[in-house]
Amino acid sequence: MSRSERLFKLLQVLRRHRRPVSGITLAGEVGVSIRTLYRDIATLQAQGAGIEGEPGIGYVMKPGFMLPPMMFGAEELDALVLGIRLVVQRGDATLAQGALLALSKINAVLPAELRHELEGSGLLVGAGEQTLQHEVTPALLRQAIRYERKLLITYLDPAGVQTQRTVWPFALVYFDKVRVLMTWCELRQGFRHFRSDRISQAEILDQRYPRHKQALLREWRKTEHVVGQSLLPETDSISG
Structure with missing residues (x-):
């Protein structure tokens, strides 16, 4: 398992736990030594992940956190780009702005080779039917x-x-x-x-x-x- 895959797996394990979980339990679920686990948690915290806790007490993920570098497959990247472009094309102005901001945050933390794939995506959204006018936003x-x-x-x-x-x-x-x-x-x-x-x-x-x-x-x-x-x-x- 590469380091980036290991960090991503650790995040996924933390997301599954709603209450603080011990380092020993986390290390067992990820398949690493307790020393490696402490080092990986420190790395994620330094990159902005909202992980609270300390050795001997346990760790828990706060809701809402900055995405650390992660790996996506080709189909996952295509789905992200197409979905966000659909929102920009078909959604209202506020939602479209949120979609573009989300895409820029994802792009900023991707490894260089995946950033190239994201920016060069050939999936486009054609012009759709005009949305009817709304009195209420x-x-x-x-x-x-x-x-x-x-x-x-x-x-x-x-x-x-x-x-x-x-x-x-x-x-x-x-x-x-x-x-x-x-x-x-x-x-x-x-x-x-x-x-x-x-x-x-x-x-x-x-x-x-x-x-x-x-x-x-x-x-x-x-x-x-x-x-x-x-x-x-x-x-x-x-x-x-």
């Missing part, structure tokens, strides 16, 4: 989802009827032309999908909704008999 909808806040929306349904709803947003689905907000609707007491281009106003409320978004997503999948990532019905038929 998707960044606001994503913020409500991220912080699990109730959302007060004004919605115009396909029949032209305008209603106000208090909803619990738990996912935002991106199609070629439209985005669909997945929610639990307090008015209907059930799951409802709202095309974001038909939301004329939206206000994030102070109250957190009473359930976690992951639980809502799992229940929605069970209710709709969806396995894995969902494919919603044709968006023209989706309303509140």
Whole structure:
């Protein structure tokens, strides 16, 4: 096992443990001596990895950390480049900026030969259909989802009827032309999908909704008999 592969494996092992784990246990899982483990942890910490702990106490990975040098296979690099270029081409401005920043961070820590492969990728994204105009920025909808806040929306349904709803947003689905907000609707007491281009106003409320978004997503999948990532019905038929 090369040193870079060993460091990457150590990171993967640390990610699996939510509580501090002893150096002896880590060394056994990675397949190195305890001395090598201490040296590798010091190397990762020096490169920005958020590893907390010390010998005799244990180690744990903090959420959110700077990526150390790592190895990617050819298909993994292609997937990264294509996915990020899709977000830049089809996402809103805030999301596109985040995708480019993520790519630059990955590029900065790749070994030279992989950086050359990343920068020279021949996978491009063609022009797609124009996304419909939105009165409410998707960044606001994503913020409500991220912080699990109730959302007060004004919605115009396909029949032209305008209603106000208090909803619990738990996912935002991106199609070629439209985005669909997945929610639990307090008015209907059930799951409802709202095309974001038909939301004329939206206000994030102070109250957190009473359930976690992951639980809502799992229940929605069970209710709709969806396995894995969902494919919603044709968006023209989706309303509140």
